[in-house]
Amino acid sequence: MKGWARLPVYSVSQITRYLKDVLEADALLRDLWVRGEVSNLSHSAAGHYYFTLKDATNQIRCVMFRPALGGENLVDGGAVAAHGRVSLYEVRGDLQLYVDLVQPEGVGERHLELERLRVKLEAEGLFQESRKRPLPEFPKRIGVATSPFGSVWYDIQNIIQRRFPLVELALAPTPVQGDGAAAGIVDAIEAMNREGGLDVVILARGGGSLEELWPFNEEAVARAIYSSRAPVVSAVGHETDFTIADMVADSRAPTPSAAAELVVPDSEELGKRILFHRRNLFQQVSGNLAARSQELDQTVYRMQRQAPDVPSWRQRIDDLSNAYRRALESYLVMRGERIKALESRLASLSPNSVLARGYAVVQRQDDSELVTSVSQVASGDDLQISVKDGIFPARAFS
Amino acid sequence: MSNAKNSSADNNELSFEEAYSHLEETVHALEEGELSLAEATRLFEEGMRLARICNELLISAELKITRLQTAFGEQMRLLTEEKKESAED
Numbered sequence: 499m500k501g502w503a504r505l506p507v508y509s510v511s512q513i514t515r516y517l518k519d520v521l522e523a524d525a526l527l528r529d530l531w532v533r534g535e536v537s538n539l540s541h542s543a544a545g546h547y548y549f550t551l552k553d554a555t556n557q558i559r560c561v562m563f564r565p566a567l568g569g570e571n572l573v574d575g576g577a578v579a580a581h582g583r584v585s586l587y588e589v590r591g592d593l594q595l596y597v598d599l600v601q602p603e604g605v606g607e608r609h610l611e612l613e614r615l616r617v618k619l620e621a622e623g624l625f626q627e628s629r630k631r632p633l634p635e636f637p638k639r640i641g642v643a644t645s646p647f648g649s650v651w652y653d654i655q656n657i658i659q660r661r662f663p664l665v666e667l668a669l670a671p672t673p674v675q676g677d678g679a680a681a682g683i684v685d686a687i688e689a690m691n692r693e694g695g696l697d698v699v700i701l702a703r704g705g706g707s708l709e710e711l712w713p714f715n716e717e718a719v720a721r722a723i724y725s726s727r728a729p730v731v732s733a734v735g736h737e738t739d740f741t742i743a744d745m746v747a748d749s750r751a752p753t754p755s756a757a758a759e760l761v762v763p764d765s766e767e768l769g770k771r772i773l774f775h776r777r778n779l780f781q782q783v784s785g786n787l788a789a790r791s792q793e794l795d796q797t798v799y800r801m802q803r804q805a806p807d808v809p810s811w812r813q814r815i816d817d818l819s820n821a822y823r824r825a826l827e828s829y830l831v832m833r834g835e836r837i838k839a840l841e842s843r844l845a846s847l848s849p850n851s852v853l854a855r856g857y858a859v860v861q862r863q864d865d866s867e868l869v870t871s872v873s874q875v876a877s878g879d880d881l882q883i884s885v886k887d888g889i890f891p892a893r894a895f896s
Numbered sequence: 897m898s899n900a901k902n903s904s905a906d907n908n909e910l911s912f913e914e915a916y917s918h919l920e921e922t923v924h925a926l927e928e929g930e931l932s933l934a935e936a937t938r939l940f941e942e943g944m945r946l947a948r949i950c951n952e953l954l955i956s957a958e959l960k961i962t963r964l965q966t967a968f969g970e971q972m973r974l975l976t977e978e979k980k981e982s983a984e985d
Contacts (some may be wrong), residue, residue: 636911
């Protein structure tokens, strides 16, 4: 009885506090999946779920606070797997499972684990769209993390050789299935980070079972992809396979061949674009030339309209000179006729016509002076007498 | 002659990406218009030269392949060397 008395006495709060600490220090209880049947489900106005998980004989109280995932999987009597941690609700002294994720039961353990990792990495922001980097349009160096054996590496080389051979492919060899695969992929991505200068990285493997693709769902691989210096294109398995690696990668391709097509442009398409540019260049310049040539034509036309019309002036000069010549000719003709008229008038006034009527003209022989008076003539002077038909000499006497 | 030399030197210096983006810029500048005839002709010749460089780069390119060193790559290399040695022995 004495021993009893020596034991310390605790308050309820001290004990609940202690229990809570013990529970929360336990590694198993901190992070675990519990499967069971849902009962006593209630959904609070605040969006939290309260329920009990039970099996044939036992049960545990559960609470799931908003915004945990998978609340839609909760129905009374339904079989689920709940992920969370075990702790104590001190106010009531209730031991509870604090649930953050509920999956319908019947899903394999791998899927449960996959879902758990997905939720965790998503919460850390590894899948955020805003973090996804764009792929370069014209990469120069492309890193490829895959197995050096098998068709994936071969297909990638072939497609890039055909589409855009202006690049260097840097292979980082890694196993892509089996125990060493996750570590190998991490090592390959680290090798590419060390190498540097890569514009884009392809992480690829061919199709396989969920188990074969498993390395691409490992947390270490997800974090390595996240740490890659170059944007990562994941191409794991077939189109329907979706791995954690696909979610972290900057781009996801449905197959390795599709990844090769995604990272480089198609040189045939580029050739068409170059041809289009050349035609455009030609059209721009010939259009420019045509416009200039039309401008020039118009300017020349305007200039020609402004310039003197030489042929018409020449014709006008011709016309004028013809008119002048005609005027001159008719003037000359007219003059000629007047001269004839004057001549005939002159003829009529000539002494000859008087002589014809019987008069005679007397001139002195020595000085041809016309004799019009007797005083001009002395006896013995030689005279010249003109009559109608000739001249005869005569001598004065008295 | 000196022109031809210059342009082939440029070919070596220009990457496809550079040549192609210059080509796009040149076409764009021509489309903008309002250029002197001399300037337009110069741009045209430059554009045609860049288009030719792009085509030559595309046609003459050979895919280059290198291998980065990884733990797995090293293992494979050592394994093949061992096989060779044992075959020689």
